[in-house]
Amino acid sequence: MxxxxxxxxxxxxxxxxxxxxxxxxxxxxxxxxxxxxxxxxxxxxxxxxxxxxxxxxxxxxxxxxxxxxxxxxxxxxxxxxxxxxxxxxxxxxxxxxxxxxxxxxxxxxxxxxxxxxxxxxxxxxxKEEQKTSELDIEETESTVNSEEPAAEDVFLQAKASRASVYLKEGFSLRLALYVAKNTPIEMEFYQLNSQLQPILKRLRPATCWEENIGIDEIIQKEVIIRGRRYTEYQMYQAMLFPFTVQNVSFPAVSLKMLVTDASVTGKLKDKGIQTFSSKPSRVVVKPLPPHPQKDQIAVGEYTLKEQLTKENLASGESLRYLFTIAGRGNLATITAPEVPLVKAFDFYPPDMNQTVQRSYERVSGEKTFDYFIVAKQKGTYPLGRFFQWIYFNPSTARYDTLRSSKTITVAGEDMQSASILDANARLVYENVEQLDTTESYVDYQDMIRTLTNSVVLILLGIMGWILRK
Missing domain, CATH: 2.60.40 (Immunoglobulin-like)
Structure with a gap:
């Protein structure tokens, strides 16, 4: 057995x-x-x-x-x-x-x-370090939270960094508990893991793409709010990118804490559970201005980096062209520029390289499309005729275009209009009628399949022999 x-x-x-x-x-x-x-x-x-x-x-x-x-x-x-x-x-x-x-x-x-x-x-x-950061809890154009009472010792806040954004424009959301430094109480987190998951489930909007760092811990730091020193316990922060023209609502959420009155004298101190609730808020999502391709256009602040392996070549030679989109925004949604079919060049689908940097307040990086190009006709060609990428800049509220500034000069005689791939395909089938079909063909996959079945049968025989004994 x-x-x-x-x-x-x-x-x-x-x-x-x-x-x-x-x-x-x-x-x-x-x-x-x-x-x-x-x-x-x-x-x-x-x-x-x-x-x-x-x-x-x-x-x-x-x-x-x-x-x-x-x-x-x-x-x-x-x-x-x-x-x-x-x-x-x-x-x-x-x-x-x-x-x-x-x-x-x-x-x-x-x-x-x-x-x-x-x-x-x-x-x-x-140089002198700024040890504390200023937070503005009041209602302004860049915040959506209601004003918190200045004398409140402890409060929970779910705060968005923007009151309104364009479709596909990013904003950050932070969930934190604030405890005044001079408050006469001691606090402990109460069953935080079991509380936090339902809270985040309510806060995470289904209509947004989420980008976060992935650090699973509470970040503690000192901040100053309207002249009063607080300890901030940051429990969650992420960048959100709305992908529907629908306002993003954040409901009120509650967190239970173990609270001890530190002002009570004597050895015995009352410890009880106290609930702290945030205030509901929302972020207004504005539609993009009219444009024929607005559903496919990325939103953010971007610049173009480009690189050519050569600018002068002969007909039939190849080169590599790197079209890099760099800046702030949801790089995951960026697609390669659409390159037209032309007789002067063969453009092959690009390889893609991407670097995305995520922090608590921004998502940035760059995305590179690496093209392999074969020249077929002599002439001077500005690549801006072939490589253009349109995006919407929310800072200027306008559409903009990243356009190549490189120029290629091709010398020599023109190649035939057929592409290199078509020529290779013809070579594969060249002289096919002269092949000797009487030669035996070895099907190695069938041999391996037969060998595997034989091994399985032998093992089954051994198993049956063991069971009979």
Missing amino acids: KVYAFISIFLWCLPAWAQRQPEADVQVETGEKNLTLDQPFIVTIIVKNHANRPTVTFPDLEGLEKRSASATSTTNSVGGKIVIIQTISQQYFALREGKYTLPEFSVIVDGTKFKSEGVTLTFKKG
Whole structure:
């Protein structure tokens, strides 16, 4: 029976083993060690061979304050093969100068710990660092939250960065709890994981594309609100891009906290559960101005970078042309420029390379389309006739066009209008009538199939023999 069990397990696992994917490659890197107080110590996770964005938890480092984080994903597509490298970085700031000796620490990636060696950091005085940030809770053109009472000690807020946006224009959403520094209470999070998931489910709009860093932890920092010092516990922040002309509504959400009255004298202090609720808000989504292609046009602030391997060539020669769109916006929705069919060139479908940088307040990066071009007719050709990309700039409220400024000069005799691919296809079928069809044909797939069936029959025979015994 042991042999039978072994054979069964082997046969069951064989297909999965043969088709298994390479394991994710994770590296932990640390930044500069000699810094000024206005410079961060950076811990970076580099993840390769991971299709989905990993969930990362960075450690708390003694003596350092954890602040902003960022995530960058690089996607390279060459010949149909896609390689993704994801980089997630966390910044740590020192509050005072001196030496900081950090022991070995771990970063958690998708539930697995990855260790980094201990380091010694030196922080010196530099230009004056702004240790607190100003938040404006009042209703303005750039905020949508109602005014919070200045005397309120604790409040929960779900705040959008914009009151109105154009269709497909991005805005950030932040969920945070604010606790005044001088309030005479002590607070603890109460069953945060079970509370947070339903809260985020209500806040995440179904009509928006979401981009977030993927850091699964609470970011704590000091802020000043109308002259009063608060501790901000940031629980969620993401960039949202509405893809329908429908206002984005954020309902009121509630969070339960364990609250202890620290003003009570004596050993026994009352501890109870208190609920804090945010106020509902919304972001107005404006339609794009009329345009024949407005449903396909990207929205953002972009510039063009381009590169040619050669500007002068002979008819029949090839070159590579890189058309790079760089800037702020939802790069995932950017598509390649439509290139017309012309007799002067053969334009082949491009390979795509993409780098997206995500932070708590913006999504930026660049997307490169790598074209292979074959020249067929002599002449001088401005590439702006073939490579144009239209987008909508929300800052100017106008459509704009990124147009190539490169020029190609082709010398020599004109090639035939048939494309290189057609010529190659003719070569494949050339002299096909002269092939000897009497030669025997070896079907290797049929041989492998027969061999596999034979092995299965032998194994079944062994199993039957074992069962009879």
